[in-house]
Each structure stands twice: as C-alpha cells, then as structure tokens.
Amino acid sequence: MKGFATRAIHGAQLKPEAHGSLRPPVYDNVAFEFADSNQIQLAFEGRKPAHAYSRITNPTVEELEQRVRILAGAQGVVAVSSGMAAISNIILTLAEAGTNIVTTRWIFGNTFSLFEHTLKPWGLESRYVEMTDEKALAAAIDNKTRAVFLEVITNPQMQVADIDRVVAIAHEHGVPVVLDGTVTTPYLFNSRAHGVDIEAISSTKYISGGATSMGGLILDNGLFDWRQNSKLAPYAKKFGPGALLAALRREVYRNAGACQSPHNAFLQTLGLETLSLRIDKSTANALALAQWLEAQPKIRVVNYPGLKSSPYYERSQRLFPRGVGGILTFELASRAECFAFQDALQLVRRATNINDNKTLILHPASTIFCEFDENEKAAMGVSDAMLRMSVGIEDVEDLIEDLERGLAAL
Numbered sequence: 173m174k175g176f177a178t179r180a181i182h183g184a185q186l187k188p189e190a191h192g193s194l195r196p197p198v199y200d201n202v203a204f205e206f207a208d209s210n211q212i213q214l215a216f217e218g219r220k221p222a223h224a225y226s227r228i229t230n231p232t233v234e235e236l237e238q239r240v241r242i243l244a245g246a247q248g249v250v251a252v253s254s255g256m257a258a259i260s261n262i263i264l265t266l267a268e269a270g271t272n273i274v275t276t277r278w279i280f281g282n283t284f285s286l287f288e289h290t291l292k293p294w295g296l297e298s299r300y301v302e303m304t305d306e307k308a309l310a311a312a313i314d315n316k317t318r319a320v321f322l323e324v325i326t327n328p329q330m331q332v333a334d335i336d337r338v339v340a341i342a343h344e345h346g347v348p349v350v351l352d353g354t355v356t357t358p359y360l361f362n363s364r365a366h367g368v369d370i371e372a373i374s375s376t377k378y379i380s381g382g383a384t385s386m387g388g389l390i391l392d393n394g395l396f397d398w399r400q401n402s403k404l405a406p407y408a409k410k411f412g413p414g415a416l417l418a419a420l421r422r423e424v425y426r427n428a429g430a431c432q433s434p435h436n437a438f439l440q441t442l443g444l445e446t447l448s449l450r451i452d453k454s455t456a457n458a459l460a461l462a463q464w465l466e467a468q469p470k471i472r473v474v475n476y477p478g479l480k481s482s483p484y485y486e487r488s489q490r491l492f493p494r495g496v497g498g499i500l501t502f503e504l505a506s507r508a509e510c511f512a513f514q515d516a517l518q519l520v521r522r523a524t525n526i527n528d529n530k531t532l533i534l535h536p537a538s539t540i541f542c543e544f545d546e547n548e549k550a551a552m553g554v555s556d557a558m559l560r561m562s563v564g565i566e567d568v569e570d571l572i573e574d575l576e577r578g579l580a581a582l
C-alpha cells in the first residue's frame with residue numbers, strides 16, 4: 173500500500189473527468205435524472221447504485237468518503253454535516269430505548285450533552301466510567317449495552333486510555349467500540365489497526381484544512397459482526413459486513429438529514445491533501461511549546477501526552493508513533509490569571525475551535541463548560557485555572573514571543 177501522503181493526493185478518482193480536469197468538478201446540485209422509469213426504479217430499490225438525490229448521496233461527497241476510506245483502510249465511510257452529526261448518527265443507529273452505552277465523563281461537552289440531555293429523555297441510558305479503570309469498564313457493560321464510546325485523547329484533560337485494552341474488554345462482551353478520533357485523524361492513529369469498530373471524526377478540525385467548513389465522518393472499520401446487535405441483525409442478514417452503513421443510509425442518515433454539503437466536501441477533500449504536512453507541523457510546534465511552558469516557573473502544570481512528564485507518555489509513544497497532535501492544556505494560579513494571560517496575547521487568537529492553522533487559546537471553564545456547575549466541572553476534570561491551546565502551523569519562535577507577553581501580564 174502506498175504511503176499516507178500519496179494516497180491523500182491520488183486516492184479515489186471515481187470516474188474519468190469529461191475535460192481531463194485534475195480536480196473533479198463540485199456537484200453542487202440536488203437531483204439527478206434517469207434515462208427511463210426502469211433505471212430510476214432500480215436506483216431506488218438499491219439494485220443499481222446511482223446518485224438520485226443529494227441528501228442521500230452526491231458525487232463530490234462520495235469522493236471525500238472514498239478518499240477517507242482509502243486513507244484509513246476502513247471498510248466504508250459516510251460523510252455528514254458535522255462531528256456532532258457523526259456521533260449522533262452512530263449512536264441512534266446502534267442503540268434504542270431501553271439499551272445503554274458505556275462511556276466516560278471525560279468527553280467533549282456537547283457530546284456529553286447529547287448523551288445526557290438529548291438522548292436520555294428518549295430512553296437511552298449513558299453509563300459513565302473511568303476509561304483507564306478496566307474493572308469498572310467491564311462491570312458497567314451488560315447485555316443491554318450497545319456501544320463503548322471514548323475519545324482518542326481527551327480534551328481538555330489530555331488523558332489517553334489504553335485503547336487496545338478498552339477494545340479487548342468491549343469485545344469480550346460482544347460490544348462494539350466507537351472512538352472519536354477527531355484530534356488524531358487516521359494520520360496519527362489508525363483505529364482499524366487497534367481493533368476499533370467505528371470511528372467518528374469532526375472533519376471541521378484538522379481535515380477541513382484550516383477551519384474552512386463544518387463536517388463529520390463515520391468510518392466502519394469492518395471488524396464487528398453486526399449480527400450481534402439486535403437492531404442491526406436484520407441488516408446483517410441482507411448486507412453482511414456492510415450492515416451498519418446500510419442501516420445508516422436507509423434510516424438515520426437519510427431520515428434525519430444531516431448530510432454533508434458538496435461544497436464542504438470539496439473543501440475537505442482539498443484539506444485531506446495537506447493533512448499530513450499540517451499535522452506534522454502543528455504536532456512539532458505543540459511539543460516545542462509544551463516543553464517551553466513546562467520550564468516557566470509561573471506555569472503550574474502542563475498536560476500534553478508527548479511530554480516525558482505525562483503519565484500517558486509511554487502509552488502515547490506506542491499508540492501514536494507520529495506524535496500526539498496539536499492540543500495542550502496548562503494551569504496558572506487562578507481564573508483571573510488565565511484571563512490576564514489570554515488578554516495580553518497578540519498573535520494567538522481567543523477562539524473556541526481546535527486544529528486550525530492558527531494557534532487558538534480558550535479558557536474551557538468559562539466557555540464550553542459554562543453550562544455545567546462546579547461539581548460537574550470537577551467531575552469532568554475542568555479546572556478554573558486551566559487554559560487550552562490548540563497549536564497551529566506558525567513559526568514557533570513567534571508563538572513563544574507571544575506567550576512571553578502572556579506571562580509578563582501575570
């Protein structure tokens with residue numbers, strides 16, 4: 173198999189292009205016509221695959237899906253409108269009222285809110301365990317568990333669970349693992365090689381190529397026998413290993429309508445082509461900044477799994493041989509110090525996104541976690557004295573100069 177960068181650039185030319193354009197046109201349209209009634213019937217029955225309506229499939233979106241499939245070595249990919257759409261589509265397809273998922277409180281705040289505020293009233297229970305506590309994880313799984321859900325590197329805590337062990341425990345119980353791989357992408361972490369069944373990615377982040385567009389990806393790695401899931405068993409009979417994606421395309425993805433727009437798919441396919449270059453630079457910058465911050469007396473703690481001082485250093489070296497990505501968190505003395513630090517910065521932007529080309533900083537406790545009370549924030553590992561930085565691809569000396577301004581303001 174060719175290398176990652178080569179596949180990112182040359183993968184998935186779906187059809188010869190009429191004018192020989194090296195970049196296929198963007199099919200920014202809704203409907204497709206058919207030669208006769210028979211052809212349109214065959215397409216609707218799924219007997220002759222063809223694009224009919226862009227909420228269901230679209231050639232530009234399909235190109236993104238196929239490019240990601242080739243890059244990740246997944247069995248199939250569905251592109252959706254956002255990372256949250258990816259997670260909600262997966263859970264709504266795997267689970268139902270009266271069943272449960274096993275997860276942890278150390279997840280993205282909106283994902284926690286999806287489980288706790290949106291899906292709970294529909295009868296889905298979410299069980300929260302410490303993902304690094306194998307006994308607790310095994311004990312939480314029962315015959316109503318439809319998935320174990322975790323993030324590859326938690327944010328802002330920067331915890332790395334032993335993903336191989338989580339997979340082994342879930343599989344001993346016949347339960348699939350759903351991993352949010354947004355902050356690593358298939359470049360830093362090949363989820364299939366570690367036995368993960370389904371990967372959800374917010375392609376809004378690294379893949380969009382610099383915060384150009386919203387998007388999400390659902391990857392089925394083709395490892396789980398869907399006959400073991402009561403909801404998917406009828407699909408497994410008909411579609412075999414393709415059951416999950418077939419169910420998505422015929423139910424939640426189609427009916428909830430969170431489709432990817434062709435224009436965004438075009439931008440994200442472009443983003444994929446430079447993904448490895450940008451991640452390498454952002455990861456190298458993040459490691460350099462983490463090491464620099466750790467040496468500053470005014471900084472109390474730096475959380476970055478690429479630092480030798482991190483409790484997750486050894487595990488990260490094994491799981492992420494190309495590095496641990498561009499996000500780090502650090503603690504000052506108080507919220508007031510965090511605000512003073514942030515407000516003194518002139519290059520680093522105060523904004524809530526991650527994995528942009530620009531370096532961004534955020535005070536999580538007063539922003540993304542502001543809807544949670546102090547006890548909930550403590551349970552989620554979000555300290556009031558913590559800042560999160562998503563490191564971009566600028567020259568690292570300029571970033572250090574800016575952080576020096578932040579420290580000088582304390």
Ligand SMILES: Cc1ncc(COP(=O)(O)O)c(C=O)c1O
Binds near residue numbers: 255256257323327386
């Ligand atoms: C880890 C993680 N997963 C999912 C999401 C949701 O992605 P989106 O904003 O594309 O819906 C985010 C957004 O910040 C995230 O950080």
